[in-house]
Amino acid sequence: MICVENISKRFGKREVLKDITLNIEQGICTAFIGKNGAGKSTLIDIIIGNKQLDTGEIVDEDNLLNSQRMAILFQKTQFPKMLKVRELFELHQSFYKQVISIERFQEITQFDEGQLEQMADSLSGGQKRILDFALTLVGRPEFLIMDEPTTAMDIETREHFWQIIADLKRKGMTILYTSHYIEEVERMADHVILLDEGVIQISDSPENIRTNGSRSVINIPKYYHKIIESMDNDCKVLEKGHYYKIETNDVGKIADDLIRLNVNLNEIEIHKSSLLDIMFNNKDGVVEI
Structure with missing residues (x-):
C-alpha cells in the first residue's frame, strides 16, 4: 500500500494540492477524476517523485515505487526520432531484468511484422498511444500509473486497451489512472477519488457513489x-x-x-x-x- 499523508503543494501563490491524504491499495484499480487544473497530474508527479512536495509525506509500504516494479504512461506520447517500433521494444527490454516476449508485445499493440519495422514517430496518434502503453508493460510492472491513457485512441483500440487492463487486474496489478470518460471509471475503477481545486471531495467506490449520490x-x-x-x-x-x-x-x-x-x-x-x-x-x- 502507498500512503499519501497530508500532502500540500504550491506553485507561487497558487496552492494546487491542499492537505491530501489517501491510500493506494495494492491490487486495486484507483481512478483520479476532476476537471482540468484540479491537481490530478500534480499529485501523480509527486507520488512518482517527479515533483517535490511542500508538506506531508508518502509512505511506500510495499516498495511499489521501485523503478523495476513501477511503470508510467504519461499524458503525452513522445518517441525518439528515427527508431523503429522493434528497436524501441528492444531498448525498453534492456532496462529490466524480467521482460515480456515480442509475441506478447504484438498481442498488446496488435502490430504485425511490417508495423514492427515502421518508424515509431510515423504512426498514427492512436497507434502511438497503444505502443506507448505496450512499452510501459515491457518490464512486467506490478504498479501501473496512467495519465489519460486512452487519449487519441479510437473506439476499437480503446476497447482492446481496457480488455488488457481487465486481464492485468485479474492478475493482481495495482493500477492508478486519471480519466475524463465516465464509462472507463465505471468499468474498471475499484475506487474513485474526486479532486476539485486541490482538495479531495469524494473517495469511494463507483457503486457507493451511484447509490449515495442518486x-x-x-x-x-x-x-x-x-x-x-x-x-x-x-x-x-x-x-x-x-x-x-x-x-x-x-x-x-x-x-x-x-x-x-x-x-x-x-x-x-x-x-x-x-x-x-x-x-x-x-x-x-x-x-x-
Missing part, C-alpha cells in the same frame, strides 16, 4: 424560463442547449410546482441521475459539485 434530473424547454425563475425550490439549474436541466433530490415537489404553473408535462423529461453522472456532465471533465 438524484433526479428534469429537462424543461427554455421557453419556460420565467417559470424557472419563479421557482423557489432548493435545486440546481443548468442551461443545456435549448432546455434547462434541473437537478434535485425532491422531484415530487418540483413536479407539483410545474403542474401548478401550468407547464405541459408532455414537454418535460424526468430521469434518475447519479453523482457520478453529474461529475462527467460537461466536456471539460468533472464539474463543481
Whole structure:
C-alpha cells in the first residue's frame, strides 16, 4: 500500500494540492477524476517523485515505487526520432531484468511484422498511444500509473486497451489512472477519488457513489424560463442547449410546482441521475459539485 499523508503543494501563490491524504491499495484499480487544473497530474508527479512536495509525506509500504516494479504512461506520447517500433521494444527490454516476449508485445499493440519495422514517430496518434502503453508493460510492472491513457485512441483500440487492463487486474496489478470518460471509471475503477481545486471531495467506490449520490434530473424547454425563475425550490439549474436541466433530490415537489404553473408535462423529461453522472456532465471533465 502507498500512503499519501497530508500532502500540500504550491506553485507561487497558487496552492494546487491542499492537505491530501489517501491510500493506494495494492491490487486495486484507483481512478483520479476532476476537471482540468484540479491537481490530478500534480499529485501523480509527486507520488512518482517527479515533483517535490511542500508538506506531508508518502509512505511506500510495499516498495511499489521501485523503478523495476513501477511503470508510467504519461499524458503525452513522445518517441525518439528515427527508431523503429522493434528497436524501441528492444531498448525498453534492456532496462529490466524480467521482460515480456515480442509475441506478447504484438498481442498488446496488435502490430504485425511490417508495423514492427515502421518508424515509431510515423504512426498514427492512436497507434502511438497503444505502443506507448505496450512499452510501459515491457518490464512486467506490478504498479501501473496512467495519465489519460486512452487519449487519441479510437473506439476499437480503446476497447482492446481496457480488455488488457481487465486481464492485468485479474492478475493482481495495482493500477492508478486519471480519466475524463465516465464509462472507463465505471468499468474498471475499484475506487474513485474526486479532486476539485486541490482538495479531495469524494473517495469511494463507483457503486457507493451511484447509490449515495442518486438524484433526479428534469429537462424543461427554455421557453419556460420565467417559470424557472419563479421557482423557489432548493435545486440546481443548468442551461443545456435549448432546455434547462434541473437537478434535485425532491422531484415530487418540483413536479407539483410545474403542474401548478401550468407547464405541459408532455414537454418535460424526468430521469434518475447519479453523482457520478453529474461529475462527467460537461466536456471539460468533472464539474463543481
